[in-house]
Amino acid sequence: EQIEKGGYEHFMLKEIFEQPNAIKDTYRGRLLSKEAIIKMAGVEDNMKMFLNANRIIIVACGTSWHAGLVAEYIFEDLARIPVEVEYASEFRYRNPVINKNDIVIAISQSGETADTLAAIKLAKSQGAFVFGVCNVVGSSIARETNAGAYTHAGPEIGVASTKAFTTQITVLTLIALRLARAKGTMSSSDFRRHLIELEMIPDKVTQALKSDSYVKTVAEIYKDAKNFLYLGRGYNFPVALEGALKLKEISYIHAEGYPAAEMKHGPIALIDENMPIVVIATNKGHYEKIVSNIEEIKARKGKIIGIVTKGDKSVKKLADHVIEVPETIESLTPLLTTIPLQLLSYYIAVMLDKNVDQPRNLAKSVTVE
Numbered sequence: 001e002q003i004e005k006g007g008y009e010h011f012m013l014k015e016i017f018e019q020p021n022a023i024k025d026t027y028r029g030r031l032l033s034k035e036a037i038i039k040m041a042g043v044e045d046n047m048k049m050f051l052n053a054n055r056i057i058i059v060a061c062g063t064s065w066h067a068g069l070v071a072e073y074i075f076e077d078l079a080r081i082p083v084e085v086e087y088a089s090e091f092r093y094r095n096p097v098i099n100k101n102d103i104v105i106a107i108s109q110s111g112e113t114a115d116t117l118a119a120i121k122l123a124k125s126q127g128a129f130v131f132g133v134c135n136v137v138g139s140s141i142a143r144e145t146n147a148g149a150y151t152h153a154g155p156e157i158g159v160a161s162t163k164a165f166t167t168q169i170t171v172l173t174l175i176a177l178r179l180a181r182a183k184g185t186m187s188s189s190d191f192r193r194h195l196i197e198l199e200m201i202p203d204k205v206t207q208a209l210k211s212d213s214y215v216k217t218v219a220e221i222y223k224d225a226k227n228f229l230y231l232g233r234g235y236n237f238p239v240a241l242e243g244a245l246k247l248k249e250i251s252y253i254h255a256e257g258y259p260a261a262e263m264k265h266g267p268i269a270l271i272d273e274n275m276p277i278v279v280i281a282t283n284k285g286h287y288e289k290i291v292s293n294i295e296e297i298k299a300r301k302g303k304i305i306g307i308v309t310k311g312d313k314s315v316k317k318l319a320d321h322v323i324e325v326p327e328t329i330e331s332l333t334p335l336l337t338t339i340p341l342q343l344l345s346y347y348i349a350v351m352l353d354k355n356v357d358q359p360r361n362l363a364k365s366v367t368v369e
C-alpha cells in the first residue's frame with residue numbers, strides 16, 4: 001500500500017496532486033488545439049440527438065452531483081441548452097416528466113451508484129437517450145447508458161472524491177464546447193480561446209497546488225472550529241458546496257455551502273468571531289458583488305478565508321487570509337478554486353487525526369439505496 005501511495009501519506013493527497021496529469025489524460029486525444037477541434041466519439045455518434053435536445057437532465061449523487069451543477073452553468077452559458085440537475089435518488093422516485101428530445105446525462109465516478117443506476121433505467125424506460133460520464137471503465141453505469149465519455153482520471157482510492165470531480169468537469173466542458181461550436185452559440189475565436197485556456201489548466205493546477213504549505217498554516221488556525229461556511233457565486237457556487245462536503249466527509253466538522261447572495265436569507269445569523277467563512281472570490285463573474293458579501297461578513301466579525309485570483313487587491317484588504325489561484329476564463333475557474341478547498345479539508349482532517357482515506361460511515365461506492 002505504501003508503494004501505491006507513491007510517497008504520499010494518504011491516497012487522498014496523492015490524488016489531489018495527480019490532478020494536473022489526470023486533467024491532461026481527460027482531454028488527451030479529444031482536444032486537438034492545432035486543428036481547433038474537439039473530438040469525442042460518444043458525442044459525434046449522437047450529434048443529431050444532442051443538437052435536437054430541448055433540455056439536458058443531469059442525474060448524479062454526492063460529488064458527482066456537484067460536478068453536474070458546474071455543468072449546468074457551462075452548458076447554459078456556452079451551448080445555450082437548458083439544464084436541470086437532479087439528485088438521482090429524488091429523480092427516480094418523483095415520477096419525473098421526461099420529454100422527447102430531452103437528454104439525460106448520468107455522472108458517476110464508480111459507475112456503480114445504485115440510485116444513479118436506477119435513475120438511468122427509469123429514464124431509458126421512458127424513452128430517453130442517456131449519456132454516461134464515468135471513471136471506471138466497464139462499470140454498470142457505463143454499460144447501461146446509450147453512449148458516454150470516460151473521465152480517464154485513473155483509480156481513485158480515497159473515499160473523498162478529488163480528481164474524479166475535476167476530470168468530470170473537464171469532460172463536461174469538452175462536451176459543452178463541442179456542442180457550442182456545432183450549434184453556433186460560440187464564435188470560432190472564442191472557441192479557440194477556450195481550447196487554449198483549457199490546455200493551460202494542468203499547469204495552473206500545478207501552480208494552485210503550490211499553496212499547499214500556506215493552506216496548511218490556515219488549517220492549523222481553524223482546525224478546532226465547530227462550523228464552517230463556504231460561499232461562492234455563479235460557477236463557483238457548486239465549488240462552495242463541494243468544499244463544504246469535503247470538510248464534512250473527512251474531518252467531521254459541520255460545514256455548509258451556500259450561494260453567497262443567499263447568505264442574507266439565513267446563514268448570516270450564524271456569523272460571529274468564531275465562524276470561519278471560506279469565500280471563493282476570483283476576479284471573474286460577480287467580483288464586486290462578492291466583495292460586498294465579504295464586507296457584510298467582516299462587519300459581523302466572521303473570519304474570512306478568501307480564494308482569490310493571483311494579484312487580487314480588494315479581497316486581500318478585507319480577508320483574514322487569502323489563498324491565490326492563477327487567472328483563467330470564468331467557466332474554468334472551478335478547476336482551480338477547488339484545489340485549495342481540497343487541501344484545506346485534507347490538512348484539517350490530518351491535524352484532527354481522522355481517517356482521511358476511509359472516513360467513518362462512508363463508502364467509496366454506494367451500491368445500495
Ligand code: G6P
Pocket residue numbers: 061062063064107108109110111112113116159160161362363364365366
Ligand atoms: C459516495 C462517495 C462520494 C461520491 C458519491 C457518488 O458517497 O463517497 O465520493 O461522490 O458516492 O459516487 P459516484 O461513484 O456515483 O460518483
